[in-house]
Amino acid sequence: MFLDKEINDIYLYEVLRTFGMDLIGLFIPIYIISQGFGFEYALGFLMIEQLTGIVLSLPVSHIIARIGFKHSLALSYIFLLPALLLIRSTPLTLTVIAGSSIIYGIGKTLHSVSIDSEFAVDSHSKKRDSESSKMLGLPNISRILAPVTGGVILNQLGFSFLVSTSIAFFLLSAVVLFRSEDHRDPLDYDIKDVVKQNYAKTFPVFFFRGILNSAAVTAFALFTFFFIGSEIDAGAVAAIDNIGLLAVALISGKLSQRFGRAKIITAGLLSSSAIHFLRTIVSTPAQALAVSGIGGVVFMMYEVPLFSDFADVAEDEDVLEFYTVKRIIFKAGQITTIGLITGIGLHSGLKQGFQAAFILAGLVSASSILWTRKDW
Numbered sequence: 001m002f003l004d005k006e007i008n009d010i011y012l013y014e015v016l017r018t019f020g021m022d023l024i025g026l027f028i029p030i031y032i033i034s035q036g037f038g039f040e041y042a043l044g045f046l047m048i049e050q051l052t053g054i055v056l057s058l059p060v061s062h063i064i065a066r067i068g069f070k071h072s073l074a075l076s077y078i079f080l081l082p083a084l085l086l087i088r089s090t091p092l093t094l095t096v097i098a099g100s101s102i103i104y105g106i107g108k109t110l111h112s113v114s115i116d117s118e119f120a121v122d123s124h125s126k127k128r129d130s131e132s133s134k135m136l137g138l139p140n141i142s143r144i145l146a147p148v149t150g151g152v153i154l155n156q157l158g159f160s161f162l163v164s165t166s167i168a169f170f171l172l173s174a175v176v177l178f179r180s181e182d183h184r185d186p187l188d189y190d191i192k193d194v195v196k197q198n199y200a201k202t203f204p205v206f207f208f209r210g211i212l213n214s215a216a217v218t219a220f221a222l223f224t225f226f227f228i229g230s231e232i233d234a235g236a237v238a239a240i241d242n243i244g245l246l247a248v249a250l251i252s253g254k255l256s257q258r259f260g261r262a263k264i265i266t267a268g269l270l271s272s273s274a275i276h277f278l279r280t281i282v283s284t285p286a287q288a289l290a291v292s293g294i295g296g297v298v299f300m301m302y303e304v305p306l307f308s309d310f311a312d313v314a315e316d317e318d319v320l321e322f323y324t325v326k327r328i329i330f331k332a333g334q335i336t337t338i339g340l341i342t343g344i345g346l347h348s349g350l351k352q353g354f355q356a357a358f359i360l361a362g363l364v365s366a367s368s369i370l371w372t373r374k375d376w
Helices: 002-024 027-034 039-067 069-089 094-122 125-137 139-156 159-177 191-196 198-227 231-259 261-279 285-316 319-348 350-371
Strands: none
Touching: 002 069, 002 094, 002 139, 002 159, 027 039, 027 139, 027 159, 027 198, 039 069, 039 094, 039 198, 039 319, 069 094, 069 159, 094 319, 139 159, 198 261, 198 285, 198 319, 198 350, 261 285, 261 350, 319 350
16 A cells, blocks of 8 residues: 555656656757757757766766655756756856756756656556556656647747746645655666676667657657747647557556567567658658657557566666666767757758658667567
């Protein structure tokens, strides 16, 4: 009964926090562009945040080990909120863009490592596929509503009002954290020890997931904004993607338990590969919405069983160490995607940069099948 309460608190916290995060996250790069900066500065904000996740994940994990998972979730707000306020209240300069991105990246790293570790501790090993589907699926209710809401607010009321609304949801989600107990996990390792661990074989999966996540979510929404529609269209693409995520997430756990993780992951990865290649030829808002919706469906087909497997491996090994290394490698995959878009964008054109990223994601999705675990 106690564990049921703990996991339910995690679900509620994620729903509220996700709304606050997704209300604003996509529109920070769009806001930077609207203030007269080139696309490289908007994408630079994303790359600095991702690089921060790579460089500071290990020091952050030591903080998490000392103060506990849920205290660390609360601490993440001390970084996320000032980052948003800095962008909202200060005239944009290169220093403000870089500084807010670093602070934002620290907050996101604190949250990501802590929430994954907390889920591994609170979830039940015998019901992990089902609980993973809820953990990934329920926050998609927020991801459906938040991007469209954010696009409308930005378009009609401005960026300052959007930031204020986002902060209100962050504060509301923080209330949930005080309703449950905290957990801690010791942290005593170096990189050489981590590489020798059983979970080292999952490293390529982490890297590939970073590439796929960045291409499907951030890159495609920005591609829609730049070449197809407005900020409202970009928000709608993100929302439709998450309708597909929600629909499949709530049944994917049961499908995985019935047919086996390997079959569900293989079907999802092959379908995802096809969708990524289709992204390169999208030219209308209707096409973008259709591709995004189907992409959400196939993404969750492989994401739920993978998320469950990560929790299984983490529980067998060292929870905090596992998710710290996952964060570092995942962020390396994300920065690879955004870096590719920026590099090709500066050299050959921004549209070609996005298309190259989608092609890379398609190839990575198909080849990821080779890295599934032998014991599935």
